[in-house]
Amino acid sequence: METKHEVQMTMRIKSTGWRCLVCLPVVLMLLVSLTVAASVDADDSPAVCITVDVSANAPSTVVFVDGFESGGTTPWLDSARAFSATEILDVVFEASVVGEFVGDALLELKVYTPNGHLYQVLTAPVTSKTGKGAYQVRVAGFPYPLAIQHLRSSPGGKSSSPGVVLSLPVGGTLIVSTSLYGLWEVRPFLDGESAGCGAPMFFYLVQ
Secondary structure: OOOHHHHHHHHHHHHHHHHHHHHHHHHHHHHHHHHHHHHHHHHOOOOOEEEEEEEEOOHHHEEEOOOOEOOOOOEOOOOOEEEEOOOOOEEEEEEEEEEOOOOEEEEEEEEEOOOOOEEEEEEEEEEOOOOOOOOEEOOOOOOOOEEOEEOOOEOOOOOOOOOEEEEEEOOOOHHHHOOOOEEEEEEEEEOOEEOEOOOOEEEEEEO
16 A cells, blocks of 8 residues: 555656656757758858969969970979979969858968978968958967958859969078979868868979
8 A cells, every 4th residue: 555655756756757748749849940950051051162273473484394494385294383493483372262252261371392291371361341341450370460352252163263362482482492392282271171172282393
């Protein structure tokens, strides 16, 4: 025979169980709603990636298959861009965005030596906004403000034009004095996240 205390405990357990059974469908519906909302948000945020084109400060500094500098159109060394480090002042990178880029961000081009070591990080604050606004902004690690460059998005899959221009000094630097010749690599980052469009971008520096 159950005591009064045992009967009260049994009623409380049954009451709690009914409440849990009533709440369970509500909890499941809430979880489903959150999952659907998260997937919708992910689908509404197309991927953004950065393409990088490379050139030098004069068209005559491209090295071609015959080993001479000329005005031809076929680059030397497996179709990669190749430049004579003793004949140029710098290598110029033009970065363009593919995808829906909106707002402000920090673009970084990390340049790696032929040995795979990080040589330099080229940095530019970028924005999709047009019109009047700040022309420079303070960036951590830099003693002076950096110029803000306009980075237009191209949702159709083609890179934007014009792109963001950054330069890597070559003439009179360690590249020449220590003969850092060979295949170099450039990796783009947007707000600290890798943002390359597929294959890495390479270029050659020769003597």
